[in-house]
Each structure stands twice: as structure tokens, then as C-alpha cells.
Amino acid sequence: MTPITVTNATKLSAAIRRIAPSRTNAMTDHAIALRAAGRDIISLSVGEPDFPTPDHVKAAAKAALDANETRYTAVAGTAALREAAALHFHRDLGIATPPSQVIVSAGGKQAIFHALMVTLDPGDEVLIPAPWWVSYPEIARFAGATVVPMHTEAAGGFRIMPEQLEAAIGPRTRWLMLNSPGNPTGAVYSAADLAALANVLRRHPHVLVLSDDIYAPLRYTPGDHATMAVVAPDLAGPDETGRVLTVSGVSKSHAMTGFRIGVATGPAWLIAAMGKLQSHNSGNPCSIAQAAAVAAFNGPQAFLLDWRDRFRARRDRVVAAINAIPGLSTPVPDGAFYCMIDATPLMGRFGDDEALVMHLLDHGVAVVAASAFGGRDGFRISFAADETKLDTAIARIAGAFA
Template sequence: MSADIEQLSKALERIKPSPTLAMTQRVAELKAKGVDVIGLSAGEPDFDTPDFVKEAAIAAIRAGKTKYTNVDGTPELKDAIIAKFKRDNDLAYTRSQITVNVGGKHTLFNALVATCNKGDEVIIPAPYWVSYPDIVAFTGATPVIVKANANQLYRMLPEQLEKAITPKTRWLLLNSPSNPSGAAYEEEELAALGEVLRRHPHVMILTDDMYEHVWYAPTPFKTIAQVCPDLYDRTLTMNGCSKAYAMTGWRIGYAGGPEWLIKAMAMLQSQSTSNPCSISQAAATAALTGPQDFLEERNEAFEKRRDMVVAMLNDAPGLHCPTPEGAFYVYPDASELMGKTTPDGKVIKSDDDLIDYFLDSVQVAAVAGSAFGLSPAFRISYATSESVLKEACTRIQRACAALK
């Protein structure tokens, strides 16, 4: 081992690079070589940031709003977030209960680093977003993975939550609609989870609502503090501008929660990033307070793509693809393809093997279920054009049919 490696921190040794970003980089390298590869690995809307949001950012630059701001958000943005939570979720917060961060990942990092110690446990339903267990591990706490399979539509059951809770449990991380599966908890399901949590008052709840506005279910979106008001003081309700407003590069995440926690997160942020970009905050203020009608139009486009992708993947031999209620991902179960052999004689032993086979044989890039804690499966993002998705699914059908 080299001297440079020996000097790395123990905390850094507990985490690994993002598998989704690694696949996106791999696709970029193949495209640079002229390979006709279809990349379906990136979790990013293909729509552009709305023009009125861009104009707000330009106006902020021209007005000289280029200085430091309050560490965890401008008063204007905090007020916009307060109004959003009231309008969309019927949740009431004050400025001292709101944090603004450099993307949703930063919100998660601040909350967990500020509250977790070695020996603590954090419950994470799987399939999960790739960063959850790594951030938990970075803090020294232990991720406790609860597997929610395709036959339960990738939703954790109350009895699974009950079994996972111990005296060491610090947090439950709940993501709805989910990345990677698109699964969403409806009101009665959240209420059932709330019943379990009431019996364990030491457990905090961090609900990741980043895909709130990418929603197809006939019933309205609900978040757990809304469904279970008595859990309000134990819940950090996280959201952001990346997905709904196609502002991934602007890096604005935010959350509402108990004042003691928000204060602790601000202290941590004051010694790390300091304030989020002032221009991005002005843009986010416009996004949250401006017209929201375009969200429905974009949802209709996403839903149409979803229906086509689910149908085509379910027509592929050996795949079972549940229909997601939100987000812009599908998560097909590939159990029936394990043990099959490719035309060149390789045995598919894992979803990693399957993803490599898709990329090598038909030039379609997805992300293996191993990255999300539930195998054998894979994630496809349908945040791209219908024509590209149709071609990609046709290629996957061909690849599956060639397995023996």
C-alpha cells in the first residue's frame, strides 16, 4: 500500500464512488469513441429549466445579488419554501425551521452528520437511492437495509419496519416517490408506518420528497408529517428544485424540520460550504413562487413514456416490470434471467453481468440493482425522448430473447 493511500481517513474508506455516476461516465467515454450507445443511467430530467426561472437568475446577477447570504438560505427563499410547504403539503414552518443546502444530497449529509454517532442505526428501505447508505456509513452509523421486493411493489411493509427498529435506531429514511423504483406510499400506507413509529418515539424520520411533483397516482401526493401530524416534531421533510423544476445543476435542496435540528445543520454548513449560490437561491425563489402549471404538462409526458417503457419491458422475455406511481424510473425484476447464457457462452450470474451484457451486446446502458441494494434488477431512467426509449427497449427485448 502506498503512503498516499495510507493517509486517507477512515471515514473516506467507508464510502465508495456513486455507481450511477460511474455508468454515466462510461457512457460518455463510449460515445466519445463513436459507439451508438443509449444511456439510460442518469437521473436527470431532459426538460430545460423554465425560462422564468432563468430570467430571475439573470435579474439577480444584474441587481448585484452576488454576495454572501445567510448560511442556510436567504429570507426570501425561506419564505418561498414556507409558502410551498403550506400550499402543497399543508405543513406550517417558520424561518428558523427551514434549511437551504447545496442540493438534496447536502441536506441529507448535514442532517445525518449532525445527529449520528458510531453505534447508531439508520433504517433504509431497499431499493434505495445509492447515496443513502454511504452517507450513513460516513457518519460512523450503521445502515440497516429493509428489502421491499417487486411482489410488494417495492414498498416497505409496517411489519418490516417494526422488526428493523432497535434501541439503537436513530433515523428512518423514507423516499416517496422512490429513486430507483418510482414506488410511492399512499396515504393509508404512510398512516400504517406512522402507527409503528408512534411506538418508538426515539426514531426520527427523514422523508425525501424530491420527486413529489413527478406523480401519476390518482390520489394526491402526501408526506408523512402531513398524514401523521403527531410525528411533525420528529420529521425532517426534504425536497428540492432539481427534479420538478429541471434545476439539477443549480444545486438547491431544502427541508423543514424541528428548530434544534435546523440550527445544528446550519452550524455544520457554516464550517463546510457556507451559503448555497446566491444566484441559484434567487432562481429557486422564482421557481417556488412562480407559475406551476408547466408541472402537469411535463408529468403527462413522463407518464406517457412510463406506460410505453413498462409495456415494452414486460414484453421482454424474463423481465417483470411493476408500474411506478412517480419519478421517472422503472426497476424491472430480472430474476428469471439469472443462470441464462449469452450467445457467446457467458453465464448471467448477477444483475451486474446482465447490465454488462446489455451494454456490450445491444449498447444500452442501465444501472444494476446491486447499486440500489435489491437484486437481481436494474434501473432505467425514462427522462429522454420517446423515440430513444422505444429503440432502447427494442434492443433490450432483443438481448433478452437471445439468452438461452
């Protein structure tokens, strides 16, 4: 039998060659490496709360360890966490869902990855408002789909309009990605905004909606948080007619980014398919992290209001300081903890926003170029840092452009 000769062992798959590394993670890793080398770097590139994980959550994780809860769990998550997540969806987002239609994943990112992987074929299209979270287009491309950007502007609150959605939908459109409050812009869709988009979607029953509500507790505008499954329940049925997947978690709300727990709810057919893939991909999420997430969802929630007020104060502080720097401007974000900063007047000096953010890194501040999010001529900063760091970082930014 003639042996098979491998001529290029380093050849990578077409799927992995279609995507780029996360530029937010890359900048964060770069800042960590520079700090390890002795540089004084303030990182405003990472999207995670600087508050400590609540004590009752840490206590639940320790108790799970002491009880030897270190074995495999059900692939879709423990019964306790699926019940707690169902409570969260109902109490905090208004979505009445049974635990059987909840799946727990290793972070919200894995839930999104699984949802797209089980529904997309080569040639399908995914509509993504831009600026976007960096992983949305890369996940779609990995699945073989075509990304259809829907560009938004600061003047419109970085929200897509119904007529824009209508024009973007084609016969191969499979998903519309919605993130409210949004990363990187802080965009928030009101119930009226979502109702107008739902009217368009009703004319196109082949289009699924992914509603990423991970930043729902960090909404600074009046009124309750709005989500598509509540605004348009006819699109979010539990059976084959349902086409809305809602993703949430504990990372941003409860300062638990390292625990890697996301939760999603949607129609039974989609949750089952995601669980099927997860059974081969990772199996169950970490058992200890699941116990901690149960405590996060079932425990006290009042502290979230205090955290939101502190983030709002930081937002106002940063927006005022940035808008006082010649050449920079930013709108007031309605949610999350990011500012998308326009630096168009400075582009003649730097050429592109990647050169601009490297210039800021030389001055001791790590931020992420707008082009990483499908934008241009600017950068995103996170104001999830204490006031002293924020003030020092803004002063360094002002000095870098002086």
C-alpha cells in the same frame, strides 16, 4: 526537535474507506466517456428530466447576475428563498412551516448528508427500505452508523409494512429513511400507509424520520401526495419533540438538476444543527441558483401537470415494451421516472446483474444494476428521455437479450 516522519501519505480516513462511489454517477460518467470516444450510447442511467429549465427560472438567474447578486448570502439561504420554500412546503406538501425552520442546501443530497452527520454516532442504526437510493446507505456509513436494510417486494408495491418496521427498530435505531415517490422503484406511500407506520413510531420516540419528497410532483396514483409531517403532525413538532425532517427541492420538479438547490424543513433544533455544519462545510448555496429557485417556487406551476402527464405516457410506453421482452418484467411504478426491472430468468446466462448491465452497455444502452440499490438480479432504467430515445433503447435491450 525530532521531525515527524509520514510513512504512508496516501492513507485515507476510515470514514471514506467505509463507503463506495455512486454507481449511478459512475455509469453516467462511463456513458459520457464512451460517447466522447465516438460510441453511440443512449443513457437511461441518470435521474434528471430531459425538459429544458423553464424560461422564467432562467430569466431570474440572468437578472440576478445583471444585478451583481454574486456575494455570500446567509448560510441557510437568502430570506427570499427560505420564504419561497416555506410557501412550497405549505402549498405543495401541506406542511405549514415558518421560514426560520427552512434550510437551503447545495442539492437535497447535502441536506440529507448534514442531517445524518449531526445526529449519528458510531454504533447507531439507520433503517432503509430496499431497493434504496444509492446515497442513503453510504451517507449513513460515512457517519459511522450501521445500515439496517428492510427488503421490499414488487408485489407489495416496494413498501415496508408496519410489522416489518416494528421488528427492525432497536435501542440504537436513530433514523427511518422514507422516499415517496421513490427512487429506484417508483414506490408511493399513501396517507393510510404512513399512518400505520406512524403508529409504530409513536412507540419508539428515539427514532427520527427523514421524508424525502423530492419526487412529489411526479405521482401517478389518484389523490393528493402524502407526507409524514402532515399525516402525523404530533411527530413533526417545531421544538425538541419534533423528529421529522422533510427534504424537497427544484431539481426533479423544475428540471434544475445542475442548479444544485435543495430545501429542508424540520424541528428548530435539527435545522440549527444542520446550519452549524453547513457553515463550515460549504457556506451558502450558489447565490444565482438561489435566485432561480425563488422564481421556480413563486412562479407558475401549471406546466408541472403537463410534464407529469408526459412522464406518465412514457412510463406506460416503457412498461409495456419491457414486459414484452422475454426474461424481463417490471411492475407499473406509481411515481418518479424509473422502472426497476427484474431479469431473474437471465441470471444463469450472466451470473450477476453487473455483468448484465455491461452487456447492455456493449449494445449501446447505459442502465444501472439493481445491486447498486440494494436489490438483485435486474436493473433500473430512467424514462426521463424523449420517446425516440426510449424506443431505440428498448429495441437495443430486446436485441441484446434475443
